[in-house]
Amino acid sequence: xxxxxxxxTAPHPTATDPRWRHVLxxxxxxxxxxWYSVATTGIYCRPSCPSRAANPDHVTLHDSLDDARATxxxxxxxxxxxxxxxxxxxxxxxxxxxxxxxxxETSLSLADLADAVELSPSYFHRLFxxxxxxxxxxxxxxxxxARLRDGLDKAGSVTQAIYAAGFNSNxxxxxxxxxxxxxxxxxxxxxxxxEEICFAIAQCSLGAILVASSAKGVVSILLGDDANALxxxxxxxxxxxxxxxxxxxxxxxxxxxxxxxxxxxxxxxxPLDVRGTAFQQRVWQALRDIPAGRTLSYRDIAERIGAPKAxxxxxxxxxxxxxxxxIPCHRVVRNDGxxxxxxxxxxxxxxxxRREDAA
Numbered sequence: 001x002x003x004x005x006x007x008x009t010a011p012h013p014t015a016t017d018p019r020w021r022h023v024l025x026x027x028x029x030x031x032x033x034x035w036y037s038v039a040t041t042g043i044y045c046r047p048s049c050p051s052r053a054a055n056p057d058h059v060t061l062h063d064s065l066d067d068a069r070a071t072x073x074x075x076x077x078x079x080x081x082x083x084x085x086x087x088x089x090x091x092x093x094x095x096x097x098x099x100x101x102x103x104x105e106t107s108l109s110l111a112d113l114a115d116a117v118e119l120s121p122s123y124f125h126r127l128f129x130x131x132x133x134x135x136x137x138x139x140x141x142x143x144x145x146a147r148l149r150d151g152l153d154k155a156g157s158v159t160q161a162i163y164a165a166g167f168n169s170n171x172x173x174x175x176x177x178x179x180x181x182x183x184x185x186x187x188x189x190x191x192x193x194x195e196e197i198c199f200a201i202a203q204c205s206l207g208a209i210l211v212a213s214s215a216k217g218v219v220s221i222l223l224g225d226d227a228n229a230l231x232x233x234x235x236x237x238x239x240x241x242x243x244x245x246x247x248x249x250x251x252x253x254x255x256x257x258x259x260x261x262x263x264x265x266x267x268x269x270x271p272l273d274v275r276g277t278a279f280q281q282r283v284w285q286a287l288r289d290i291p292a293g294r295t296l297s298y299r300d301i302a303e304r305i306g307a308p309k310a311x312x313x314x315x316x317x318x319x320x321x322x323x324x325x326x327i328p329c330h331r332v333v334r335n336d337g338x339x340x341x342x343x344x345x346x347x348x349x350x351x352x353x354r355r356e357d358a359a
Contacts, residue, residue: 015056022047023059031085035068036061044068049079050086087309093117094131097124101140110136133279133307133314142277197238200246201227204258206348210234211246211254217271221257221324223344237322260325264292264356270326276317279310283317290331293356297335319343325352 014020014036022030030047037044038054044062045051062068065081075082084092097113113136114124128136197219199212210230212220220237222230235243246254257270274281282305289304290296296304298314307313318329321343330349334340342349 012057012059014059014061017061019047019061020056020059023049024053026050028085028087034061034063035065035081037068037071037073042073043076044071044073044081045076046079046081046085048085049076049081051076051078090127090131093119094128097128097136098132098139101136107140130307130309133282133302133305133310138278142279195238195241196244197234197241198244198246198250199231199234200250200254201230202251202254202258204261206261206344206351209254209258209261211257212243213250213253214273216273218323218326219273219275220322221326222322223261223324223348257325261352262355264325264328264352272323272326274323274327276320279307279313280317280320283314284321284323284327287318287321287327287329287331290328292328292331295331295333295337295353297333297337298340299335301332315340331356 019030019034021027022033023036026048028048033047035044035046037060039058039060040054060071062071068081079085080089083089097117100113100116101108110121110125114121117124119127125135128139132139134142195214197212197214199210199220201208201210203209206223207225208223208227208230210220210222210224210227210233211218212222212234220234222233224230224233274284276284283301286301286304298311298318299308302308302311302314305314318332319341321327321329324330324344330342330352332340339346339349339353
């Protein structure tokens with residue numbers, strides 16, 4: 001009996017394998033789950049390989065690296081399936097540079113850092129910024145500030161803490177101290193003692209709302225179910241500050257903020273006292289630039305601030321935001337459009353977005 005003719009219209013098994021979609025998408029999350037080899041080029045790759053997609057008729061998918069090696073093909077030089085991925089390799093390089101910055105007693109030049117990780121200064125600078133979201137210089141500055149905060153929290157003089165943190169000029173530091181610490185170094189060392197924070201708590205359709213301001217502007221807008229818990233949160237943030245209940249004028253400001261909760265699309269131009277690292281402030285400014293009624297993903301924000309690889313850092317900055325609604329972290333969603341975590345509850349986030357869409 002004659003054998004049935006082979007169906008030449010049937011797709012190759014690779015084309016219908018669910019894993020092939022990950023290869024076409026260069027999905028980094030699939031790395032390590034499987035590998036693939038290409039008969040026409042004689043190489044095997046990881047799913048995220050940046051090379052041009054091969055014809056699936058020439059591709060075999062492998063469950064293990066050993067299976068891929070058994071083809072007798074060579075490892076792809078672009079995606080290095082035998083070792084670290086390009087992203088993992090870059091992350092290790094940047095981690096090494098960060099440790100060098102953190103452990104150095106003196107400021108390291110860009111050339112010194114690049115030489116230590118065996119890259120050219122220009123390429124290292126681009127890689128560092130795309131990975132961390134800030135330049136090496138800004139990272140070093142943020143680390144000095146962190147060391148300064150730690151030094152001010154310990155015994156010793158303010159001047160000692162300034163120089164121990166790596167600031168070479170006492171006078172130059174004092175010029176920018178308020179922007180760095182939100183107050184003078186002496187006051188910060190005293191735990192914010194004598195800083196006056198005015199606050200008031202009201203009720204809105206989303207529950208209790210606390211608004212707090214320094215002399216410069218609003219430092220906190222908090223939402224929750226328990227008014228006392230919101231007050232304790234504020235006290236924890238400013239343990240040595242002098243917390244003052246709002247007067248009639250301040251109650252009017254709170255009423256404006258409540259109005260913003262009820263109709264977030266209307267917007268409200270509030271003076272803000274934004275306290276955070278340079279990277280956090282860049283993220284928060286990007287959030288303020290999102291129009292009401294629109295959402296962006298964490299990846300979108302990372303790209304907007306020029307740090308496409310710093311998606312996790314962007315998410316961390318959103319989580320560190322203490323000024324709800326006015327810095328609209330509720331407008332940031334996951335890459336697939338799903339709602340992600342929200343410091344004041346996902347249901348409140350959903351409702352704020354619904355109100356913006358309905359307005």
